[in-house]
Amino acid sequence: MPDAATGQDSAAGQDATAALEKVLASLAYLLTRSQAHDRQAQRAGVTAARSDIYLLLALEGSGGISRIGDLATRLLVESPHVTRQIVTLQAQGLVERTHDTQDRRARQVAITAQGRALLTRLREANQASLREALQNTDEEQITATVAVLHQIIEHFAPRIRGRADPGDPSARDGLTTAHSTPTPSSPAPSVADSSART
Secondary structure, rough: OHHHHHHHHHHHEEEEEEHHHHHHHHHHHOOOOHHHOOOOOOOHOOOOOOHHHHHHHHHHHOOOOOHHHHHHHHOOOOOOHHHHHHHHHHHHOOOEEEOOOOOOOOOOEEEEEEHHHHHHHHHHHHHHHHHHHOOOOOOHHHHHHHHHHHHHHHHHHHHHHHHOOOHHHHHHOOOOOOOOOOOOOOOOOOOHHHHHHH
């Protein structure tokens, strides 16, 4: 005879998972609206496009320097797409091309001080929005939420990249896709900006 308590726990777990799925779907929708990025970027005094911000974040997550192919892997796009973005970012002084120390024939891309300053401004604006949205939320709840979101990222990112190891640090460090889940330190548009919900 099934344990009634166990059955109730299982149903509660399914309900919680269903609720989480709905929240993540809503969050992904809000974060991928162009208005969300534009208004948050304006607040930070940043003019770079959303895709350029993601590239800069991926580059920063790679230690500040990377080959174009490695950046493309992190961003889940093709190398020619990253190459075109690099041309634009280099013209703005946000990145620079350097020689690969391991192979002088190869070239790498490095984020500049100006590029880091841009990410800092956007990150500070996002953190301010998050603090406003979470002002009545306990620190323990925020910490638990961050842990759950990291677990989800670590599960899905390697599958999207075609990697078998869910413990690969690159699955969570510098992960910047169109549907990435931002943390207080990730410069993605913040849903705390109520004007982005239009």
